[in-house]
Amino acid sequence: MGALNIDHPLISMFLLISFLSLIPAVLMMVTSFTRIVIVLSLLRQALGGPQIPPNMIIIGLSLFISLFIMYPTLDTVATESMTPFMNKKITMTEALKKAEIPVKDFMMRQTREKDLALFLKLAKQEAPREPMDIPMKIAAPAFVISELKTAFEMGFLLYLPFIIIDMVVASVMLSMGMMMVPPVMISLPFKLLLFVLVDGWNIVIGTIVRSFH
Numbered sequence: 001m002g003a004l005n006i007d008h009p010l011i012s013m014f015l016l017i018s019f020l021s022l023i024p025a026v027l028m029m030v031t032s033f034t035r036i037v038i039v040l041s042l043l044r045q046a047l048g049g050p051q052i053p054p055n056m057i058i059i060g061l062s063l064f065i066s067l068f069i070m071y072p073t074l075d076t077v078a079t080e081s082m083t084p085f086m087n088k089k090i091t092m093t094e095a096l097k098k099a100e101i102p103v104k105d106f107m108m109r110q111t112r113e114k115d116l117a118l119f120l121k122l123a124k125q126e127a128p129r130e131p132m133d134i135p136m137k138i139a140a141p142a143f144v145i146s147e148l149k150t151a152f153e154m155g156f157l158l159y160l161p162f163i164i165i166d167m168v169v170a171s172v173m174l175s176m177g178m179m180m181v182p183p184v185m186i187s188l189p190f191k192l193l194l195f196v197l198v199d200g201w202n203i204v205i206g207t208i209v210r211s212f213h
Contacts, residue, residue, distance in 0.1 A: 029140050030103055032069045032110075035151045036208055037062040042155030043204060046162040047195065048188045065205065069212050076102040104132060107143040110150075110212065115142040150211065158204070162191050 028034050040058050044050070053061075067074075077099045085095035108131045119138045120127055128134055169187040194200075 029144060030107055031066050032147075032212055033062055033066040034144060034147045035154075035211070036065050038148070038151035039154050039158070039204070039208055042151075043158050046155075046159045047191050048162070048166075048184050065208065069209060070106070073102045073106045100136065101132070104134075104136065104139055107139050108132065108134075111139065111143045111146045112149070115146045115149075118142065118145075154207070154211070161194065165191050165194065 037058060040062060044053065044058065080102075081090075081095045081099035084090045084098075085092065090098070116131075116134060116138065117127065119142045120134075123138060125135075125138070166184075166187050169190065173186065
């Protein structure tokens with residue numbers, strides 16, 4: 001049996017449809033979406049409102065910020081890969097290779113060497129001379145765990161001021177003998193007030209975007 005020719009029109013169309021079905025997984029694996037949605041989710045938990053803002057807002061905001069951050073990469077992919085392929089100037093194989101370069105370049109700039117070394121060791125592969133020569137099967141999981149670490153670090157820093165407010169409110173309520181009232185009910189308005197006064201959304205979103213530069 002001969003080798004599968006992925007440049008055949010029917011096979012190319014099948015692969016394209018299959019790729020579209022994998023977009024949610026690709027979005028989480030190779031873009032800035034993971035870091036953003038985790039940081040915003042931790043911020044919501046720190047504020048003490050489990051449904052404020054709702055999940056739809058968190059995911060939607062994370063998606064739009066991801067598109068903003070990833071625009072230069074996506075523009076390069078569209079110019080050098082998707083457009084030539086749609087115009088039938090290059091084959092599917094060439095399009096995939098050209099698309100991989102800007103995406104991997106973004107991933108490598110956010111991935112820690114320690115995480116790359118871990119997956120290279122697990123795959124029993126030697127580190128290549130150039131980071132761009134690392135295969136995607138190594139780069140993708142290393143990128144994800146690097147993003148998780150960065151997101152948790154940012155989330156921890158976001159938690160600190162709100163924890164202080166919770167501790168102060170809990171201490172005051174304990175000294176007043178208000179044992180039956182949940183401290184969250186009292187501390188939530190103060191945390192929201194603090195967040196609004198310091199223009200929290202501007203600070204948080206600006207910090208997240210700048211963390212990718």
